Amino acid sequence: MSIFNQHEPQQHERFRGEHPIVVEGLKTAFGEHVVHENLSLKVNRGEIIGVVGGSGTGKSVLMRAIIGLQTPAAGEIEVFGNSITQAGIDEDMGVRCRWGVLFQGGALFSTLTVGENVEVPIKQFYPDIEPELRREIARYKVILSGLPENAIDKFPSELSGGMKKRAGLARALALDPELLFLDEPTAGLDPIGAAAFDRQTRELKETLGLTVFLITHDLDTLYEICDRVAVIAEKRIIAVGTIPELLETAHPWIDEYFNGPRGRAASHGKPPRVNSRASVDNQPDSEA
Numbered sequence: 001m002s003i004f005n006q007h008e009p010q011q012h013e014r015f016r017g018e019h020p021i022v023v024e025g026l027k028t029a030f031g032e033h034v035v036h037e038n039l040s041l042k043v044n045r046g047e048i049i050g051v052v053g054g055s056g057t058g059k060s061v062l063m064r065a066i067i068g069l070q071t072p073a074a075g076e077i078e079v080f081g082n083s084i085t086q087a088g089i090d091e092d093m094g095v096r097c098r099w100g101v102l103f104q105g106g107a108l109f110s111t112l113t114v115g116e117n118v119e120v121p122i123k124q125f126y127p128d129i130e131p132e133l134r135r136e137i138a139r140y141k142v143i144l145s146g147l148p149e150n151a152i153d154k155f156p157s158e159l160s161g162g163m164k165k166r167a168g169l170a171r172a173l174a175l176d177p178e179l180l181f182l183d184e185p186t187a188g189l190d191p192i193g194a195a196a197f198d199r200q201t202r203e204l205k206e207t208l209g210l211t212v213f214l215i216t217h218d219l220d221t222l223y224e225i226c227d228r229v230a231v232i233a234e235k236r237i238i239a240v241g242t243i244p245e246l247l248e249t250a251h252p253w254i255d256e257y258f259n260g261p262r263g264r265a266a267s268h269g270k271p272p273r274v275n276s277r278a279s280v281d282n283q284p285d286s287e288a
């Protein structure tokens with residue numbers, strides 16, 4: 001039971017449905033530049049889904065659309081069964097407090113300490129929580145994210161890249177989310193730091209029962225911790241499944257991605273995760 005359940009106004013049951021995120025027929029565009037066209041994706045509850053695709057294919061824009069920061073030109077997005085595209089402000093606030101986001105680069109407030117950064121969403125969504133309790137929650141989240149306890153009083157400029165990511169993770173965990181969005185969490189980390197962050201993600205997912213939407217270029221992360229991988233190309237999700245399943249699709253981009261030198265190195269000795277069937281979208285690109 002979360003401490004937040006005792007505080008108005010965001011009381012809610014945990015999501016028990018099959019798909020906490022459902023995207024149907026999404027179109028996003030910046031002026032004439034269409035990023036997604038007829039993109040669909042269902043994320044399974046309790047999985048870590050890796051989202052991959054070439055640079056600029058729209059992974060971050062997809063995440064932003066799902067969390068309501070990017071208005072779609074067409075299509076429907078549901079999170080926990082609530083329409084994100086049509087939510088009023090009240091429903092919006094109720095859903096927003098149920099996810100946490102680690103943006104690329106951490107997006108920490110540089111003038112606030114780590115602890116104060118973690119307190120920001122708590123203040124925003126639960127303004128009535130007493131400062132002492134808020135601080136105590138922040139301290140717990142800092143420890144949960146794998147930072148030493150004394151990091152709570154440090155400013156972002158005093159942290160290494162890996163520590164900044166963990167501070168961003170602590171803030172993403174601030175509200176006991178059911179859904180965690182991670183945008184390239186291991187980018188810029190050394191291999192040992194990246195592997196440690198991967199382990200932490202998997203442990204958090206298991207102990208907190210999270211669903212994780214993870215954007216990455218890191219093949220080791222895909223092999224180590226992702227239950228399924230969704231591939232964005234041609235403005236939509238062209239395939240989703242375990243890595244062995246994706247390889248069966250024989251799509252040239254997928255083949256090159258996983259069977260190129262880096263893909264082969266990352267796969268070395270890894271047991272495949274096999275708990276779903278890949279689905280492939282062979283629909284022609286309407287914008288082609």
Ligand SMILES: Nc1ncnc2c1ncn2[C@@H]1O[C@H](COP(=O)(O)OP(=O)(O)OP(=O)(O)O)[C@@H](O)[C@H]1O
Nearest residue numbers: 030033035053054055056057058059060061062217
């Ligand atoms: N605010 C914006 N205004 C205009 N174009 C944008 C904006 N945000 C993103 N784009 C464009 O949308 C496309 C997709 O961007 P996005 O950041 O989602 O790519 P990505 O797949 O996450 O790339 P990377 O792997 O390099 O991080 C790019 O062409 C980008 O230039």
